[in-house]
Amino acid sequence: MEGNFDHFDHIEKAYKEGHSVLMELLDRGMLKIQDDNIVSMEGAALNIVDSRPRGYGGTANLGLASVFGNGEWKSLGRITQTEGMIKTLCNPKHWLKVSTLLIDGSCLSLESHDNFMDRMLELQVLAVFNPKFTSIIPSLLKMDKLLVLLLRSCNLREDIADINKLRKLEVLEISGASQIKSLPEELFDGMTDLQSLNLSGLEIKTLPPLSNLKKLRLLILRRCSCLNKLPSLKELINLEILDLSGASSFVRFIDPTLSFLSNIQMIDLSGTAIVRLPKFKDLPNLTRILLRDCCSIHMLPNLQQLPSLQILDLSGAITLNKFNCISMASLDDFRILDLSKTLISELPSIPSSLTELKLIGCSELLKLPCTTALKNLELLDVSNSSKLSEIEDKSFQHLTYLHYLNLSKTKVENLPSLSNLKNLRKLLLKDCSLLKNLPDLEGLTGLEVLDISGCENLDKLPNLNAFKKLEVLDLSGCSALKVEGNVSFEHMSRLRKLSLNRCGGMNLSEIAAKSLECMTHLQILKLSGITEDMSSISSKLTTLTNLIQLSLKDCQGLKTLPSLEALSKLEVLDLSGTAVASLPFLEKLSNLRELLLSGCSSLKTLPSLKALIHLNVLDISETGIIEFPYEISELTCLKRLVLPHLNVKREVDWRKIKRLPEDVDWGGCGISIPTETGANDRKLSILVEGTQFFHFLKENHELQEACFKQISFSVRPPSEQANNGENFCYSDEVMFSDYRHFSRYRKDALALEIRGFNSFPTGLEDVLKHTEYISLTDNMFMKHLSDLDAVQTGMKVKGCWLQACPKMEIIFSEESDFELGKNLEILWVSNIPNLKRLYGGEVKSVDFKNLTHLHLDCCPKLENVFPSSQCPENLEILQIKFCDSMKTVFENEKPGKCKLSKLHTLLLFELPELKSIGITLQPMRKVKIWKCPKLEERLKSAEITSLENA
Structure with missing residues (x-):
């Protein structure tokens, strides 16, 4: 089952789903439990051909089942899920006994990875999902018993040559490292x-020589x-x-x-740019060739000498127009052909x-040949296949x-006889606009789905009384359809979907009314x-x-x-164009998604x-x-709102709109x-999803x-585009709350919050121009x-709050940054894990003479604040907290060179490496220095002349 749970972003969810699937397979008899709780496949299940293009192992990233299928490995052992990890079942204090560890890297801070791994040098299996480290950590290279190493969705940037010190590795995955x-x-x-190698998602142009990997069984790229080549x-x-x-750049094999x-x-070459395939000769075990979306392939090599070939997928090979007819003559095990x-x-x-x-979407196919064989x-x-008109x-x-x-x-007008196809489960004839009649369907006793929607020339409905197993019946859009005989749906007790939209002359109300009470399983x-x-x-609807x-x-x-x-399960209710005047029951339909x-x-x-x-959609237009x-x-959860058109200006009380x-x-x-x-009222604040409102x-x-x-805005991306994929909660108590701490904040000034975007939200240019x-x-x-495109928008920001932007290393690095900083009065920087400097480039051109308040917290890589050329002479409040690497605030060799005469508040909290402030401080109203051990030892009266309220 390895590889089937990549869509989960939490270890707990993956473990729960894995266990659920395992139990279902046991219930279905596909798996069995042997002695000592060992799970294995039933013999009969091993002989089933998986019709999915990739087969049972197609989603695997490591192929553990095949790599260790020889019985030499003792598997993952007894494992359990706990606190963001799956690990060997043992005493929590005995980390040395852990042989298997699967862990979510986001559960560990950047600094704790190495210390944490140092406790488990006996590991044989290590999988880290979303690791935060950018280079191979030293403790990992000490694990000389390691057999399986997986670093999935990693952020490695530096040379990984040291990985070859792990000589016993049999399985290696380093995937998603796009910086390599x-x-x-x-x-x-x-x-x-090495038996399994997965380097998916790397930006490499070629691979190192593979000649030493004679045991390699899986190569996944x-x-x-x-x-472009191998x-x-x-x-x-x-x-x-x-x-x-x-x-997508791969063009050829050497x-x-x-x-x-x-x-x-x-062999899976799907989505590559390969033009000419190598010869497939004498490959007795090759079962699958996947060439989906290979847009440059014109023809295939001879496939005659592939006796075990089961699946050939050429779907989306849009330039393929010839097929070697001889090459498939002797393929006795051939099962699936996809030429879509x-x-x-x-x-x-x-x-x-x-x-x-x-043969889906084969635009040049005119005729379906004989299928007798x-x-x-x-x-x-x-x-x-839009030109297909003849069968x-x-x-x-x-x-059969x-x-x-x-x-x-x-474009078919007539169908072959379908009678006595007792195994037919699904018959789909949607939008066959030329089809005028259906053949006798009485023998289709196993039919579960019948879709003839959009067959606008179909004028006769065959007898449906034999369809007792039918689950889906869609007759919508059959505008010419006429009912003959005693038509009823009463015998269709298994029906889950019934669609009779606009079905011509059918007396639908009478037919449906007689049958609805019997359709207890109906969902649509x-x-x-x-x-x-x-x-x-x-x-009857109730x-x-x-x-x-x-x-x-x-x-x-x-x-x-x-x-x-x-x-109570209703999710979509469409009453458009009806004469209903009231909906008193609406608040009881708590699962509704569309109204x-x-x-x-x-x-x-x-x-x-x-x-x-x-609710996702609310349409009350007209x-x-x-x-x-x-x-x-x-x-x-609301994503779309459609309001009615009025002949007069719509009166809106903006105080009642919060989102x-x-x-x-x-x-x-x-x-x-x-x-x-x-004057005493709180300024209006509105949370806006997306940027369409600003276009309006x-x-x-x-x-x-x-x-x-009059309004302050908080702009968030639509939930599916947010970098955490979750809906945001709105609270008027916390939006822009930091702004109100400062007396300089003007109520009529436009405040804008941009939160949770992966890329710059286009459409905010006008609001940025007015933002203070x-x-x-x-x-x-x-x-x-x-990155706010400050030059083009002409921003004149007076207060700037930066928080939890993990890619930010330098705040002011370009001329446009310096222009923006000229008007800055308040700068609040919080939880920027990779911030190294406030300034970059030619700092002499930086002018922050208006800066009055600076707050820095939780910036672990920041070592200093102001370079020697900078002296923010109007600074009044300076707060620095929890910056682990902070050594000095001002890089001045002579503390007396910069004097901040207006500074009245200085707060320095938990700065373990801080040795010097770097300036001579004047008497001030409030000074607090707490847990700054190296600074406290060096404090001298020459540096701080007054510590009032300290």
């Missing part, structure tokens, strides 16, 4: 036991986007997996043939062993194993476009307690709804929305609702401007001017202040 551009030539010289693979006689998927790789099982999105117009001669044929076919998909077979009765048939979006119900009275249907989606859009006969509070009420002109008011805490829905401020979602459609009408707050303000100059004067106080928190794009 090259590897030393001798890296693998002594690593002769996924997403190495700069890799060294010779001739010595890798045991190689089983070669994975270069996503190596070796003209791969015949020496006699043990190779899978290629330019082929004819199919090759296909072996009778084929089970899956995928393909008696083992289980899946046939020619969907989106040579008159009947598919010979395809067929369980999936997809002819959607083709779409009945849009019913013009007749809906009372017989609406009265029985559908498993319903997740309900669409009654444009049902003009719908005027009232019963209380739907029993539908669509567009065109409900009789609806004048909304009930309370506070309970709809998961309703009779006039008042702005102020409760959206409490709906932290705006990323996408607001204001209805195209004017909006009242914010009124000025009283740019088009409404009067509103923009008033908003910039700015807070920059948790932004991955910030390396220095000029």
Whole structure:
């Protein structure tokens, strides 16, 4: 199961999911527990061919199951999950007995990695996810028993040559280290036991020689986007997996043939730029060739001498227009052929062993040839092959194993006979616009999905009474459909989805009303476009307690709804275009994600929305609702709000709006401007997701001017774009709270907070021009202040707060930074782990004569504050806390050179390396020096002439 849990960002979640999957496989009989709690696969399960392109091991990053499948390794041993790690089960005090450790690197501080690892030199298996160290830590190189080393999503920047000291390594993964551009030539010289090597995501152009890795079985180089060639693979006689998927610059192999790789099982070149493949000759164990999205391949080599080949994936090879017909004649084990999105117009001669044929989006394919020989076919998909108009077979009765048939979006007018296909589970004919009739479907007793939506010329519905196992029935858009005979859905008790949107002349209300009570498993119900009275249907809705989606859009006969509070699982409710006038039950639907009420002109008011805490979309356009829905401020998941168009200016009480979602459609009408707050009133603050609102303000100059004067903004990215991927909580008590500590902060000044962005949020140019106080928190794009594009925006910032920007090393490094600093009065810097200096470049040109308040805390790499050329003469307050490397505040050789006559408050807290302040201090109102041991020893009266209140 290794490799299946990469989408989890926490060890705890991965462990829980891994255990869940393990128990499910045991319940299904795929695995069994032997003596001593050893888990192994059932013999019968080993013979099942995995139809996924990559197979069972396709998601593996290390291939532990195959690498250590010879029984020589004792596996991970007895392990347990605790405190951000998975480790050997033992006494917590006995770290030397730990042989297996899987740990989330974010749980360790940068400084503690080495000390922590020093306690476990007996490790055999070490996996660190998201490690923070940028070079190989010394303690790691002392682990001479290490067999498995995994550094996944790492931030290594420096030379990793020392890794070859771990001579016993059998499995090595260093992935995601995009800063590594090259590897030393001798890296693998002594690593002769290596069996699995994963260097995915590195920016290397080539690999060091691999000739010493004769035991190597897995070579994984996924997403190495700069890799353009490989060294010779001739010595890798045991190689089983070669994975270069996503190596978009890779163009060729040095070796003209791969015949020496006699043990190779899978070759994955998907997404590469390879033009010509090497010869695939005498490779008896090769089962999978994956060439998905190889856009430069025009033809294939002969595949005739690959007796074990099971899967060939050429999907997305958009230039492939010829196929070697002879090359597949003798492939008796061939199972899956995927030619989707290629330019082929004819199919090759296909072996009778084929089970899956995928021809999705083959734009030049005109005809589906005879399939009589393909008696083992289980899946046939020619969907989106837009020119396909002819099927040579008159009947598919010979395809007795067929369980999936997809002819959607083709030009077929008639279908072959499908009767007696008892194994057919899914029949998809979506948007077959030329299809006029369906063949007899009575023999399809196992059918679970029938989708004929969009078949606008289909005029007759066959008898559906035999479909007792049907779970999905979609007839939407069949506008010409007529019902003959006694049609009923009552026997479809397993139905999970029923879609009858706009189905022509069907008497839907009568048919559906008779059947709904029997559909207790129904999750999706779409009945849009019913013009007749809906009372017989609406009265049955309360029985559908498993319903997740309900669409009654444009049902003009719908005027009232019963209380739907029993539908507690409902996530989507679409009543657009109906005549409903009230929704009293709405606050009971706490799981609702989308509420669509567009065109409900009789609806004048909304009930309370506070309970709809998961709501993503609210559409009240073209309703009779006039008042702005102020409760959206409490709906932290809301992403889209569509308001009705009004003929008059919309009155908005901006004091009641605390949050705006990323996408607001204001209805195209004017909006009242914010009124000025009283002298004693708190300034308005609004949290805005995304930047669309500021684009809207740019088009409404009067509103923009008033908003910039009366409102402070906190701008956050949409939740899926945030660097932590989580929703933000809003609290008016903490937004801009630091600003109010300073008497110089003016209430009418525009304050702006930018928080949580991975890249600079475009669209803030206008608001930045007017911003006087700015807070920059948790932004991955910030390396220095000029990343705000200060020159173009013309910012004149008086107060700047910087917090938790991990990539920032220097605050003022360019001319644009210095321009911004001229007006700066307040600088507050907190929790910047990599900050080394405040200034860079020509510091002589820096002029911070207006700086009055400087606060620094939790900047562990910062050694000093002001260079010798700087003396902020107007500085009044200086606070420095928890800066572990701080040695001196001012780099002045002569303390008397710089005199800060206006400094009245000095706070120095927990600065263990601070030896000197660097200036002569004048008498001041408040001085506090605490836990600065080296400074306290050297304090002299010449340096501090007065310590009032110390």
